[in-house]
Amino acid sequence: MFNVLKRSVLVALWFVFLTFPLMVVKVNTLKNIVEWRWLNMLWVFIVAFFLHLFWRWALDKRQLRSKKAELEDEGLMAPTLGQRILQDPRLYRPLLGVLAAVAILFPWILDVYQVNIMVLALIFVVLGLGLNITVGLAGLLDLGYVAFFAVGAYSYALIHQHFPVLGFWACLPIGGLIGALFGVVLGFPILRLRGDYLAIVTLGFGSIAKIVIENWEEVTNGAKGIANIPRPGFFGMEMSIGAATTYTYYLMIxxxxxxxxxxxxxxxxxxxxxxxxxxxxEIACVAMGVDMARTKLSAYALGAFWAGAVGVIFAARNTYINPNSFTFMESAIVLSIVVLGGMGSIVGVIIAALILILMPEYLRAFADYRMLVFGAVMVLMMIFRPQGLIANVRKTYAHRRPAAEENNG
Structure with missing residues (x-):
């Protein structure tokens, strides 16, 4: 313990030395004097000291968790509470019942604004689950996922303009299928790309999609966007904004x-x-006879299908879309949802989507620091819990000998 405190003091002194010109010395150009802010130096020392203590504690906890994980893999430790909840039907079924009751009663307890925010969060839940197929399950990095989202939204808006007879329910699968088609179009040129090259190409695809939408004014109406998009209908019934929002909420559920x-x-x-x-x-997979081209294309197509389908709902929810709704930031947020929740983990992606979309809305008092907190959370997650909030649990298969063989043996 003494060594840890000693090292924390040395680190704090080093931070004081590094920040001394910025935090302590202030030149007043109006009075031509130098102001010495010694209290700032004290605060820098205190904050750096306790941050280093917290950092050492977190590293020790991480090493302890790693040892526990090794023991669990060897079957020497009992599963944690989270693992028991996910695996034991006696625990997760009552929990699912409570969540279902809360979801059903949510629009009747809170106001329209809260319901509208929840609809947006559920849209990102579906986007995260769709990208989880491409990134989490297939391991194919996609930084242009928002392009498929935009394709679905603009498909509904343009179909309504030119073919008003096709309503929302007809356009919902059409938007998904068009998104899947674009997923195949993206997948063909990048079948043999990996790593950084794959990320750059998908990033370029997302940028190209936004540029085309902005400049193809004859079709997409350019930067002005498309307005008067009808909301989801229910047998031709006329609904108020509040009723339409509640209806969209249950549709998203x-x-x-x-x-x-x-x-x-x-x-x-x-x-x-x-x-x-x-x-x-990938090499071992192909060597075992798996068709790489079909596997990759199916991952891109199925992932893009959900983005296209939910893009239709997004356009219907907003009744107006423009290119600024489909920037790289949306792709980054969806990718962060997958990484934060856990690669391949369905429950983790849902929790991460709700956290990343709802928290900024309810912390508007800290709007200037939201991106700073967002970046810090992602850095800490990658250091202390790289597997995500809820790690994907692999299924294990055990071969059991027939009872007759065991008796004979």
Missing amino acids: LMVIFTIFVTNRLKDSRIGRAWMALRED
């Missing part, structure tokens, strides 16, 4: 449930196992 169901089934299917094999080792 069903969309999230459907996405979770499909994603979970895909994860346990043959193509899902091929995605995870591709993520772990």
